[in-house]
Amino acid sequence: MYRYDAIDRAVLADRTAEFRDQVRRRLAGELTEDQFKPLRLMNGLYLQLHAYMLRVAVPYGSLNPVQMRALADIARRFDRGYGHFTTRTNIQFNWVKLDDAPDILDALAAVDLHAIQTSGNCIRNVTADPYAGAAADELEDPRVWCEAIRQWSSLHPEFSFLPRKFKIAVTASPHDRTAAKVHDIGLLLRRGRDGETGFEVIVGGGMGRTPYVGPTIRAYLPSDRLFSYLEAILRVYNRHGRRDNIYKARIKILVAALGAEAFAREVEAEWEKIGPEGDLPRAEIDRIGAAFTNPDFVADPASGDFEARRAAEPAFARFVRNNLKAHIRPGYGIVDISLKGIGETPGDISADQMDLVADLAERFGQGDIRSTHEQNLVLPHVRLEHVHEVWKALDAAGLATPNINLISDIIACPGLDYCALANARAICVAQDIARRFETPERAEAIGEFKIKISGCINACGHHHVGHIGILGVDKKGEEFYQLTLGGSGAEDAAVGKMLGPALPIDRVTDAVEAIVDAYLRERREGERFLDTLRRTGDAPFKEAVYAEAH
């Protein structure tokens, strides 16, 4: 993992001191709330329905055990004993006091963590494949580029007041676990004809009110030219992105208005003017890259009684089937930790659970922890012979729900329980659906099934790319839910299509079940829900949901 050097630490210390001064000026009345708001947002501090919320950056979803314990400590000292992992792989504390915020930032800085650029119209935390450095299907470790992007985008003098927020994803696997095509920029690592690596560059994807799957504006960008190219994209956007209407200010609107080809031409013209002067020297990429070479792997380790226990213990076998993924090295596995316990709040984790994950990562996982955009955690490097012990410990702490990618592995935004923007609750809808499909045999029989729930059109719950998307709307003061079908945030990215009229809250779970039952009737051998839907169209599902409604 990358470790901060003296320069990284100094940047963080300076930034923390700056924010402490800004809070002091606010509390002393030298800054109005209007003036303070964008400053606190640049530091991840939101005013929610009931309290301030602090969003802490987890750069490219990567944490070490010391950092995880510090988060647990903050949850205990400054919050109500828990935190919430978000769809941007960050963690939020929902019950923070303004005058505690500088102390929390100091506690974070002590372990190289911060809340810089977790909000505001700037370049946000970069999304990486949570299996980076471990995935069997990976071309090269994308975290090297993520860390370089983290540095380049931190306190960028030219691009800190963009028309709107800006999100970049990097993936190096054919299976996209980052939702790259619905980011402002998606970078897909590719091998060029010359054997070197480069990026397919996708620009202008996004969700919110106007969802788009982003178009490719360059099929292959040599990786050593990445930063001049990013500068060109950001400059075109900073100059020409709309600033008159917050809902039309994302880069996707500019790309759609110009057309992908015309937008690409503008970027290429600007890129030519910048030249290699805008690139990062190879030596710096190599320096960062060296931090991600992992010396702790054992060649061909024994798998101990892994297979025997798998054969003998059905519950362990189920966990392995659903929560253990293929590692690039023999004898190792990737362990997914579900934060979607049945009836729990998606993404929530208690301080004690954080400590446990930190301990397990330290004892069995090379000190490496990842957060995923689907609001789960990952121990990316666990020896197969240790998986059983890890599972037992997780299970005892309520963290071994064997439901990764299954119907109860639901993404949900905080919704009306916390958020000032929400129209409807999202958490209780997720909990109700998860309870309906609680039986693990049934969930496994249904197979891969992604439900994503947003409490408003801003789409923090990614409903547009849910196999079933559920959007909360307000109808004359009552919570209604709009269902969409067929979305995907993976390599086959698609925006879901509206199924029919919005449903009252007490009909949502029934509707989901009706859709599932229709799928089980219609599906052919080997088909996921998405495959069946793409073959049959939405008629059978519309019929199933609305037939009785007249």
Place this chain on the structure above:
Amino acid sequence: MPKLIRSTGGVFEEVEDTFVAIEDEAADPGGDILVSFSRLKGGGEALAARSHGRLGVRLEPEDEIEDLEGRLAGVALVALAFPKFRDGRPFTAARLLRTRLGFKGEIRAVGDVLRDQAGFMVRCGFDAFVPADGATASSWAEAAGRHSHVYQRAADARAPAFVERQGE
């Protein structure tokens, strides 16, 4: 009068503003004048040929900075307006004006200009500031000098972290 803070060789001082903004239709009063971009475009030669007083031009965020190319002869000051401090376009304009158009004169931040952006402004090539938040030269200097390291190249001469690290 709002105060003007100018940086010379990294030293921030409050200075007298000698430039007088004049309307597009108004007669040239002589002395140092600040005109709109359209007036500069319309009367460039006459303005450049003025014998007394210096010439400044004010650009709004929607003005294309490249349109200044070939018009900078005789221009001592370019004022870039921030209608709202959240409007980040002048950062790009200043950077390109310094690095691509090679402008050596004063680049002044005017409008909704807050000390919390001082560091970014200096890095993008601004060297004069009319703060809207009551900042003094010393509080401006403190804000501008807040960060001891930077990660990117910009329009200033500061060595980014990746260059500093090469020296290690």
